[in-house]
């Protein structure tokens with residue numbers, strides 16, 4: 001195989017990117033039409049494109065991926081299928097190019113890695129070929145990609161990934177998207193269970209259970225909707241105690257949906273025992289990640305330390321006031 005040259009002219013900081021995300025309230029129920037609130041995180045997926053004589057080459061050095069895209073074949077990973085769709089939609093199928101990706105969002109941890117990857121690639125293609133896509137077009141195209149990777153996605157991950165705003169979301173065509181006002185950053189710890197999980201599998205499982213017991217599941221989704229709507233109020237009033245209680249209740253419903261895991265439960269116990277105002281799983285569950293809401297930096301550090309002592313990876317981050325109010 002021909003050795004590809006990495007473009008040296010562009011540093012990682014200059015690369016196009018999509019944000020990873022955390023969901024504060026309403027994952028899973030959002031797939032079934034309820035509201036949910038999500039925020040971007042500082043971890044992103046980055047991508048850049050540079051010209052090649054022929055073929056489309058995907059290069060992800062950190063994952064040891066360096067592969068030529070073969071159009072129309074059964075692809076091993078859904079990312080190739082999604083890339084093929086993106087190139088088709090942008091009428092770039094016949095152009096030679098290298099697409100290099102720098103992944104920061106941990107893989108299969110419920111932090112929106114697949115959506116961020118799609119957004120980063122779309123933005124990198126847009127930049128290189130000077131297509132002039134609007135944010136809304138990036139959101140729509142990355143949603144199509146999410147539906148290839150996940151099947152039945154609500155669209156919340158790729159929306160947050162595109163706009164990078166703290167927002168309340170309800171699926172639809174177009175979805176309802178409202179950027180939330182936030183006065184100060186909200187301190188968060190993200191605990192990583194270390195157990196990789198496929199969101200698609202969890203979404204399918206919840207859907208199957210819902211079909212078996214529509215009344216019970218419908219009621220749970222309705223309660224989760226109320227929690228998401230109330231979490232918006234708590235955020236805008238900067239009432240972190242109330243937000244914490246809402247997150248705890250939300251986790252209870254996610255447990256009822258059977259999407260938690262022993263590792264996530266342990267991380268949640270650690271967070272609550274060490275002063276978190278609230279703690280819940282975030283994203284698809286079945287492993288993946290959880291979030292703890294904290295009232296101070298010292299509380300974040302204590303919780304992170306305890307998670308490390310128990311053998312888990314944990315990241316200190318914060319939800320920041322949105323850069324732009326427009327979505």
Ligand code: MEV
Nearest residue numbers: 027028153154155283284
């Ligand atoms: C995944 O981050 C969130 C889910 O609600 C799926 C979706 O909304 O597409 C589990």
